Amino acid sequence: xxxMAAILRLAALALLLAFLLTPQSFAPLFAPLTQYGAPPIYDxxxxxxxxxxxxxxxxxxxxxxxxxxxxxxxxxxRPSGAQFLPLSRTLVNIGQxxxxxxxxxxxxxxxxxxxxxxxxxxxxxxxxxIFENTIVGLQTxxxxxxxAASGMGMSARQRLLSVELPLALPLILEGIRLSxxxxxxxxxxxxxxxxxxxxxxIIAGLLSNNNAFILQGGLVTGLMAILLYDAxxxxxxxxxxxxxxx
Amino acid sequence: MISLENLTKQxxxxxxxxxxxxxxxxxSITVIVGTSGSGKSTLLRxxxxxxEPTRGRVLIDGADTTGEPxxxxxxxxxxxxxxxxxxxxxxxxxxxxxxxRLLGWDEARIRIxxxxxxxxxxxxPGAYAHAFPHQLSGGQQQRVGVARALAAEPAVLLMDExxxxxxxxxxxxxxxxxxxxxxxxxxxxxxxxxxxDEAFRLGDRVAVMSHGRLLQYDRPAVLLTRPAxxxxxxxxxxxxxxxRLLSLTTAGEAALPGASDGPAxxxxxxxxxxxxxxxxxxxxxxxxMDADGTRRGRLTIAAxxxxxxxx
Ligand SMILES: Nc1ncnc2c1ncn2[C@@H]1O[C@H](COP(=O)(O)OP(=O)(O)O)[C@@H](O)[C@H]1O
Ligand SMILES: [Mg+2]
Numbered sequence: 001x002x003x004m005a006a007i008l009r010l011a012a013l014a015l016l017l018a019f020l021l022t023p024q025s026f027a028p029l030f031a032p033l034t035q036y037g038a039p040p041i042y043d044x045x046x047x048x049x050x051x052x053x054x055x056x057x058x059x060x061x062x063x064x065x066x067x068x069x070x071x072x073x074x075x076x077x078r079p080s081g082a083q084f085l086p087l088s089r090t091l092v093n094i095g096q097x098x099x100x101x102x103x104x105x106x107x108x109x110x111x112x113x114x115x116x117x118x119x120x121x122x123x124x125x126x127x128x129x130i131f132e133n134t135i136v137g138l139q140t141x142x143x144x145x146x147x148a149a150s151g152m153g154m155s156a157r158q159r160l161l162s163v164e165l166p167l168a169l170p171l172i173l174e175g176i177r178l179s180x181x182x183x184x185x186x187x188x189x190x191x192x193x194x195x196x197x198x199x200x201x202i203i204a205g206l207l208s209n210n211n212a213f214i215l216q217g218g219l220v221t222g223l224m225a226i227l228l229y230d231a232x233x234x235x236x237x238x239x240x241x242x243x244x245x246x
Numbered sequence: 247m248i249s250l251e252n253l254t255k256q257x258x259x260x261x262x263x264x265x266x267x268x269x270x271x272x273x274s275i276t277v278i279v280g281t282s283g284s285g286k287s288t289l290l291r292x293x294x295x296x297x298e299p300t301r302g303r304v305l306i307d308g309a310d311t312t313g314e315p316x317x318x319x320x321x322x323x324x325x326x327x328x329x330x331x332x333x334x335x336x337x338x339x340x341x342x343x344x345x346x347r348l349l350g351w352d353e354a355r356i357r358i359x360x361x362x363x364x365x366x367x368x369x370x371p372g373a374y375a376h377a378f379p380h381q382l383s384g385g386q387q388q389r390v391g392v393a394r395a396l397a398a399e400p401a402v403l404l405m406d407e408x409x410x411x412x413x414x415x416x417x418x419x420x421x422x423x424x425x426x427x428x429x430x431x432x433x434x435x436x437x438x439x440x441x442x443d444e445a446f447r448l449g450d451r452v453a454v455m456s457h458g459r460l461l462q463y464d465r466p467a468v469l470l471t472r473p474a475x476x477x478x479x480x481x482x483x484x485x486x487x488x489x490r491l492l493s494l495t496t497a498g499e500a501a502l503p504g505a506s507d508g509p510a511x512x513x514x515x516x517x518x519x520x521x522x523x524x525x526x527x528x529x530x531x532x533x534x535m536d537a538d539g540t541r542r543g544r545l546t547i548a549a550x551x552x553x554x555x556x557x
Contacts, residue, residue, distance in 0.1 A: 142329075142331070142334075144327055144328070144329035144330065144331035145331045145332070145333060145334065146331070147296070147327055147331055148325070148327060148330070148331025148332070148333075148391075149331070149333070150296060150317075150320070151294060151296060151320060151325035151327065151331075152320065152321070152325065152344050152345050152348065152394070152395075153317045153318065153319075153320035153321030153322075153345060153348055154317065154348065155317045158348070163333060166335050167334070167335060243335055
């Protein structure tokens with residue numbers, strides 16, 4: 001079965017690359033979806049450039065979410081920061097429940113159109129899974145292990161860096177992966193405020209009533225999400241195996 | 247030498263350790279026994295300051311333990327807990343090297359020390375140095391836990407129910423090993439248990455705790471023959487106290503001059519074991535032999551029974 005999965009994965013990657021590098025060769029496939037001789041392949045920009053910009057935005061937002069969520073997760077699991085747990089949880093939950101579109105509406109007047117409001121929306125939307133997983137990872141370190149670490153004479157900082165974070169790492173990575181994958185899809189809304197990304201393709205399709213564009217934007221986004229999820233899961237397994245955290 | 251002076255820990259209004267004063271001799275094994283919740287672990291954890299006392303103080307070789315940061319103090323004190331708390335993401339060798347690394351020993355010295363400890367604890371370095379804790383049996387994990395605690399050659403070793411998770415046969419072996427280790431390194435050991443047999447077997451002195459208070463602190467034989475409190479006699483067990491008393495003396499210590507045609511017993515055997523052997527063989531006396539095979543003397547049933555009486 002792992003053989004089968006690997007083949008599917010490779011096929012998906014090959015399909016994605018082929019489409020991004022030579023979109024015109026797929027024109028016959030998409031032609032039936034168009035009407036009145038409209039272009040079957042998105043022609044208002046380079047698909048590869050858009051996909052890379054999309055991925056770049058998502059990764060920047062994820063990096064910021066990771067920094068803040070892991071930092072906050074560490075803070076609220078220290079005895080001195082425990083009092084901030086309810087507040088932090090509320091804030092992070094708002095970040096997730098407040099619709100990203102609404103975040104755009106609020107931030108555009110403040111920071112203008114383009115990447116910035118999108119980054120802020122994705123950042124806020126991606127905090128929750130990383131934050132919660134960091135907390136669970138840190139809180140489920142076995143009590144005896146923590147007691148031994150302190151008993152051996154590790155300072156609080158040494159204990160955090162050499163015991164708690166390594167043991168929490170698998171869960172933290174899982175949180176980052178969830179956050180990234182959710183945001184690959186969510187990032188399409190950035191195009192409503194003129195951020196470069198695959199949302200552009202979908203919006204162009206909606207505006208010109210071109211189903212081929214909509215499908216292309218959706219397919220590329222979906223394939224990227226699936227492949228990213230898969231790749232990160234593999235990376236996670238490898239990191240955990242070399243660190244013997246399984 | 248460790249001195250506890252009026253050591254008290256309160257949580258809210260309850261004193262879980264209540265005015266405990268005792269002096270722990272250097273190079274000895276002191277065992278703290280008591281029922282669950284009597285404050286044994288809290289007492290132990292105040293010595294390495296994992297718990298800060300509400301009142302009272304701890305002196306190690308005359309120096310107050312609050313004189314340095316707690317984490318530096320702990321690097322000089324070995325600590326073994328039930329469940330061991332081995333670091334699951336680190337190899338056996340890395341686990342054992344924890345405190346030497348914290349102390350900044352150079353790698354060559356650490357390597358030699360780890361190899362030495364692995365062999366003392368009967369863990370073949372080839373097979374186990376690079377194994378991970380989850381690959382070890384319970385008995386092996388326990389030994390790694392003790393090896394890790396002893397790695398930086400601490401003068402004091404604190405052990406909180408270190409054998410609690412072992413089955414009886416492995417536990418007996420681990421107890422023997424601990425006695426060996428204590429003799430070999432001269433470590434001052436303070437061990438917590440709720441198992442009276444373990445206390446009698448290991449302790450040069452035994453402290454009995456109940457509800458946070460130290461009821462009696464003495465040699466095991468004194469706890470049996472002159473209990474300070476009804477609770478102490480209940481803890482030490484009334485029904486088999488004579489047998490317990492016999493188990494505290496070795497044949498070598500009790501041997502009388504003379505020969506015997508009865509069974510040969512080792513000088514290191516306890517009188518309880520010798521008596522059992524004599525009953526089993528239907529003999530009146532036994533020949534006590536040293537480890538090297540020379541005759542130490544003899545023991546009669548009457549002489550053994552006399553040793554099982556108080557006073
Ligand atoms: N951090 C704490 N907060 C409140 N009560 C505690 C704490 N630690 C221990 N206790 C209480 O102190 C008592 C003694 O605990 P402990 O020293 O662990 O006993 P033992 O090791 O003899 O079983 C118990 O009743 C326990 O519930
Ligand atoms: Mg306890």
